[in-house]
Amino acid sequence: REVISLPAEMDVEEVAQIFDKYNFLALPVVDKDGKLLGIVTVDDVMDVMQKEATEDFLRVGGIPAGEDLPLDPPLVSVRKRLPWLMGLVILNMSVAGLVSRFEATIAELAFVASLMPLIADMSGNAASQALTVAIRGMALGLVGWRDLPRVLWKEMRVGLLAGLGLGVQIGVIATLLWRKPLFGMVAGIALAGTTVGACLTGGAIPFLFKRLGLDPAMMSGPVATTIGDLIGIGLFLSLSAAFRSYLM
Amino acid sequence: REVISLPAEMDVEEVAQIFDKYNFLALPVVDKDGKLLGIVTVDDVMDVMQKEATEDFLRVGGIPAGEDLPLDPPLVSVRKRLPWLMGLVILNMSVAGLVSRFEATIAELAFVASLMPLIADMSGNAASQALTVAIRGMALGLVGWRDLPRVLWKEMRVGLLAGLGLGVQIGVIATLLWRKPLFGMVAGIALAGTTVGACLTGGAIPFLFKRLGLDPAMMSGPVATTIGDLIGIGLFLSLSAAFRSYLM
Numbered sequence: 001r002e003v004i005s006l007p008a009e010m011d012v013e014e015v016a017q018i019f020d021k022y023n024f025l026a027l028p029v030v031d032k033d034g035k036l037l038g039i040v041t042v043d044d045v046m047d048v049m050q051k052e053a054t055e056d057f058l059r060v061g062g063i064p065a066g067e068d069l070p071l072d073p074p075l076v077s078v079r080k081r082l083p084w085l086m087g088l089v090i091l092n093m094s095v096a097g098l099v100s101r102f103e104a105t106i107a108e109l110a111f112v113a114s115l116m117p118l119i120a121d122m123s124g125n126a127a128s129q130a131l132t133v134a135i136r137g138m139a140l141g142l143v144g145w146r147d148l149p150r151v152l153w154k155e156m157r158v159g160l161l162a163g164l165g166l167g168v169q170i171g172v173i174a175t176l177l178w179r180k181p182l183f184g185m186v187a188g189i190a191l192a193g194t195t196v197g198a199c200l201t202g203g204a205i206p207f208l209f210k211r212l213g214l215d216p217a218m219m220s221g222p223v224a225t226t227i228g229d230l231i232g233i234g235l236f237l238s239l240s241a242a243f244r245s246y247l248m
Numbered sequence: 249r250e251v252i253s254l255p256a257e258m259d260v261e262e263v264a265q266i267f268d269k270y271n272f273l274a275l276p277v278v279d280k281d282g283k284l285l286g287i288v289t290v291d292d293v294m295d296v297m298q299k300e301a302t303e304d305f306l307r308v309g310g311i312p313a314g315e316d317l318p319l320d321p322p323l324v325s326v327r328k329r330l331p332w333l334m335g336l337v338i339l340n341m342s343v344a345g346l347v348s349r350f351e352a353t354i355a356e357l358a359f360v361a362s363l364m365p366l367i368a369d370m371s372g373n374a375a376s377q378a379l380t381v382a383i384r385g386m387a388l389g390l391v392g393w394r395d396l397p398r399v400l401w402k403e404m405r406v407g408l409l410a411g412l413g414l415g416v417q418i419g420v421i422a423t424l425l426w427r428k429p430l431f432g433m434v435a436g437i438a439l440a441g442t443t444v445g446a447c448l449t450g451g452a453i454p455f456l457f458k459r460l461g462l463d464p465a466m467m468s469g470p471v472a473t474t475i476g477d478l479i480g481i482g483l484f485l486s487l488s489a490a491f492r493s494y495l496m
Contacts, residue, residue, distance in 0.1 A: 042291070043290070046294045046298075050294075050297070050298070050301070053301050053302075053305070054301075054384070057301070057304065057308070057380065058384065060305070060308075060309065060380075061308065061376050061377060061380025062376050062380065063380055067384075068381050069384075069388075069390060070382055070385035070386075070391045070395070070399050070402065070451070071385075071390065071391065071395065071398060071399070071402060072402075074405035074406045075409070077381070077402070078406055078413075081374075081377050081406065081410055082409070082410045082413050082414070084373075084377075085370065085373055085374060085377075085410060085413075085414055086414065086417055088370065088373050089366065089421070089439075092366045092370070093366075093421065095365045095369075096362040097362075099361055099362040099365065100359060100362040103358040103362075106354065106358040106361045108355075110351040110352070110354040111348060111351055113347055113354045113361045113364060114345075114347040114351075116361060116364050116368075117340065117343045117344070117347065117364055117365070117367070117368035117481060118341075118343065118344055120365035120368035120369050121336070121340055121343075121368050121369075121372060121473060122336065122337065122340070124372045125332075125333055125470065126329075126333060128309050128310050128469075129309060129310040129311055129316075129332075129333075131309070132306060132308075132309025132310065133311065133316050133318055133325070134318055136306065136315075136317075137317055137318035137319075142317060142319065143318045143319065147319065150319060151318050151319070154318065154320075154325070157322035158325045158326055158329065161322060161323070161326045161330070162326050162329055162330045162333060165326075165330045165333075165334065166330070166333055166334065166337060169334055169337055173337070173341065177344075203318070222373065225369060225372075226369075229365055229369065233365060
């Protein structure tokens with residue numbers, strides 16, 4: 001009778017999927033000649049999976065350097081959190097550079113600045129959703145590198161649909177608050193662009209990172225947020241500049 | 249001999265901690281008279297824990313309405329993601345309202361707008377770290393409601409130390425880019441305030457939400473980000489307004 005066994009070089013996530021699917025309690029591990037090397041039990045696999053899930057959770061949350069517990073001494077936590085935040089400041093200077101090219105427009109149309117934090121925050125929110133879905137799907141073994149085109153096609157459609165909803169929403173709000181329907185339209189297009197950019201990069205970056213041998217959970221959020229910012233704030237300020245005479 | 253048993257009303261996280269600590273494979277569940285109701289095995293507990301960890305991961309990532317998989321149809325994903333994003337737009341209008349009170353300052357000092365997306369993004373990053381630590385600590389049973397003062401005291405010190413580092417960093421960068429040391433100082437104080445605000449609210453909100461019977465992972469990110477935005481952008485624009493004649 002055929003005996004199910006695990007090759008020694010099999011990825012732990014694949015092993016976990018086999019245990020999960022067939023409800024085995026233990027499986028033999030063999031080398032490439034089929035010689036028994038040992039036994040893996042369901043406990044071992046669950047421990048490893050829990051460790052990986054925790055790592056993903058912490059890394060997506062911006063704690064890449066291992067566990068940081070609520071009552072650890074502040075200096076221990078600062079050492080784990082600050083280098084990450086300082087890197088993100090550098091990354092964000094690309095957005096500051098983009099905005100500073102539009103100083104003349106902002107001086108004339110100061111009210112446009114009111115919606116810049118919205119675009120920045122929403123880019124983070126939409127990116128966070130897309131990458132959570134991608135990372136979870138990869139951990140479950142539902143998608144791999146060759147699914148990237150399908151994931152991108154899906155995320156583009158999600159971004160366009162959600163962007164349409166958000167664009168109409170902020171368009172109505174901005175028109176009511178500032179009594180400028182054209183400003184509402186500019187804000188709506190910018191928020192839609194932000195959403196598409198954040199969904200696409202949030203969906204793609206975990207795959208690209210894994211392909212490059214990096215952790216998919218690491219840095220995906222800030223990179224996708226920054227790209228979403230650049231697209232959204234770039235659209236917003238470009239359109240404001242183009243229509244400045246009608247917006248004043 | 250004393251038999252270890254689980255009261256039927258015990259919380260599943262507490263049950264998991266007992267299994268984890270003592271490496272039991274199964275434990276009896278009893279009612280309040282000590283009568284046997286059934287047996288819980290380690291598999292059951294791990295399944296429940298994995299389900300809860302997944303829920304936390306998805307909710308912190310902004311997918312509150314259950315699993316959203318990478319290759320689900322776009323409309324299914326939009327239904328799970330868009331209501332959440334639309335709620336965050338409303339929440340963010342408080343930041344837009346704050347910024348619009350400073351239109352005169354922004355018209356005069358348009359270059360200050362360059363750092364507004366940085367403050368908004370970093371508030372999200374610092375909040376995300378603090379709440380990841382809090383939610384993980386609660387899931388591990390390391391902290392509960394009565395530890396809130398100690399968590400706040402810790403997060404305040406982390407926020408101040410990390411804020412000091414980030415403040416000095418952006419102070420130096422802004423001074424070099426805009427040749428205005430006073431603007432560097434204003435940006436530094438604002439970024440430090442953002443960090444303290446985001447750490448405190450990111451650390452506190454999961455506890456407050458759990459106390460109110462809500463899911464600690466739900467909405468903590470956006471609420472803490474918005475409070476960090478209000479503090480940081482409020483400080484930044486107030487100080488810019490106060491020193492406007494020296495910044496021009």
